Amino acid sequence: MDDRTYTADAAPGGTVTVAGWVHEIRDLGGIAFVILRDTTGRIQVKFEKEEMDDDLVETGLGLSRESVVSVTGDVEEEPRAPTGVEITPESVEVLSAADTELPLDPTGKVDAELPTRLDNRTLDLRREAGQAIFSIRGEILRAVREAFREANATEINTSKIVATGTEGGTELFPITYFGREAFMNQSPQLFKQLAAGSNLERVFETGPIFRAEEHNTPRHLNEATSIDFEGAFCDDDDAMEICESIVVAAYEGVAENCADELEALGIDEEFTVPERPFPRLSYEETIERINALGVLDDQLVWGDDLPTEGETALGADVGRHYFITDWPAEVKPFYIMDHDDDEALSTGFDLMHPRMELVSGGQREHRYEKLIEGLEAQGLDPEAFEYYTRAFRYGMPPHAGWAIGGERLIMTMLELDNIREAVLFPRDRQRLSP
Numbered sequence: 001m002d003d004r005t006y007t008a009d010a011a012p013g014g015t016v017t018v019a020g021w022v023h024e025i026r027d028l029g030g031i032a033f034v035i036l037r038d039t040t041g042r043i044q045v046k047f048e049k050e051e052m053d054d055d056l057v058e059t060g061l062g063l064s065r066e067s068v069v070s071v072t073g074d075v076e077e078e079p080r081a082p083t084g085v086e087i088t089p090e091s092v093e094v095l096s097a098a099d100t101e102l103p104l105d106p107t108g109k110v111d112a113e114l115p116t117r118l119d120n121r122t123l124d125l126r127r128e129a130g131q132a133i134f135s136i137r138g139e140i141l142r143a144v145r146e147a148f149r150e151a152n153a154t155e156i157n158t159s160k161i162v163a164t165g166t167e168g169g170t171e172l173f174p175i176t177y178f179g180r181e182a183f184m185n186q187s188p189q190l191f192k193q194l195a196a197g198s199n200l201e202r203v204f205e206t207g208p209i210f211r212a213e214e215h216n217t218p219r220h221l222n223e224a225t226s227i228d229f230e231g232a233f234c235d236d237d238d239a240m241e242i243c244e245s246i247v248v249a250a251y252e253g254v255a256e257n258c259a260d261e262l263e264a265l266g267i268d269e270e271f272t273v274p275e276r277p278f279p280r281l282s283y284e285e286t287i288e289r290i291n292a293l294g295v296l297d298d299q300l301v302w303g304d305d306l307p308t309e310g311e312t313a314l315g316a317d318v319g320r321h322y323f324i325t326d327w328p329a330e331v332k333p334f335y336i337m338d339h340d341d342d343e344a345l346s347t348g349f350d351l352m353h354p355r356m357e358l359v360s361g362g363q364r365e366h367r368y369e370k371l372i373e374g375l376e377a378q379g380l381d382p383e384a385f386e387y388y389t390r391a392f393r394y395g396m397p398p399h400a401g402w403a404i405g406g407e408r409l410i411m412t413m414l415e416l417d418n419i420r421e422a423v424l425f426p427r428d429r430q431r432l433s434p
């Protein structure tokens with residue numbers, strides 16, 4: 001449609017053709033208004049029944065909500081119209097008529113349940129808030145890419161069909177690969193390390209990860225978007241600094257370019273870019289602080305996972321993003337390096353938002369013998385990982401990296417209650433389509 005004008009650009013004094021959805025029809029008797037919506041906003045189309053051609057009035061007032069139409073007419077100033085202008089139509093063309101019964105109300109006046117919304121996602125995302133979330137998601141990906149490039153990292157894409165898992169066997173989705181067992185990748189971990197060991201040195205990827213999580217929770221998906229970084233000649237401190245800079249870049253991009261979207265979500269006033277550096281607590285300090293908060297029935301001891309209630313209480317106490325460092329080696333995966341002076345302590349770290357974990361990372365074990373020992377210590381078969389470990393025999397530099405859960409970043413930034421709000425077509429225990 002070459003001659004189409006966006007509703008936001010329709011200025012008084014000319015003839016335009018606008019196209020979009022019928023948002024609302026207000027029939028006041030002698031006069032009726034059709035509110036037309038497109039991606040940039042809304043415009044009022046005025047039908048004066050007595051003065052206009054009968055066919056035109058009939059077409060205009062016979063429109064069903066959410067039908068797609070194109071309207072040609074003069075734009076005039078009208079202070080009482082929502083955007084200060086209105087169109088007096090010369091012609092109305094129906095491009096696609098909508099059923100009169102809609103499964104949900106895209107004006108957002110009537111709330112719908114999340115499953116109904118997800119079943120009708122196209123309609124659902126015609127609501128302002130839905131459009132805002134996905135505009136912001138796009139901005140976050142743009143800002144993050146730019147920040148990675150400034151950090152000299154090259155964008156890569158790794159395979160999603162793999163021979164082994166990395167983060168524990170129970171969360172794997174098996175598939176059949178020409179008669180052999182294969183899996184959907186849980187994380188690009190091993191592949192991004194192999195890429196960092198090449199002359200690329202610093203790499204990043206934003207792509208899907210697949211986790212066969214058994215439970216439906218508000219912060220777990222079965223297919224999520226991971227924002228991954230891996231850098232040669234980086235240690236855990238370097239990796240944490242880069243991680244902070246990427247998270248802050250995402251917030252800055254949204255603060256600079258998404259004012260309208262933040263307003264549509266009702267969070268424009270409280271939106272703030274987190275300040276660097278983020279505080280760092282060792283795992284030991286973390287469990288001491290959680291114990292001191294007195295929210296758990298049993299005191300935490302060294303080696304325990306952090307229960308959600310403990311994480312939430314500590315998050316409220318810290319009140320901002322913070323790192324948990326120096327985790328017990330036994331709770332971190334085999335590829336994480338331990339501290340040289342204390343093998344019970346790993347270089348693994350997590351970045352926490354007050355509400356939940358956002359990132360896991362660490363320095364990686366780059367010494368071949370230690371890597372094999374680590375695999376064996378976790379009951380994994382080094383033979384099965386030979387495709388990965390062989391590169392460590394041909395000059396693997398020290399390296400470190402991390403993974404941000406993309407949807408968790410969006411969810412925490414935008415104060416969403418459920419992670420599914422941040423995904424177009426979420427995959428969970430019940431949901432495989434659309």
Ligand code: ATP
Nearest residue numbers: 167211219220221224357358359360403404405408
């Ligand atoms: P959690 O303990 O919260 O389930 P995890 O420690 O198992 O997360 P990692 O393997 O550390 O997850 O993955 C790195 C990041 O990817 C996490 O910090 C999180 O932000 C995100 N992530 C992991 N699993 C999921 C999931 N099932 N759904 C959404 N995001 C996820």
Ligand code: MG
Nearest residue numbers: 350357359360
């Ligand atoms: Mg983790």
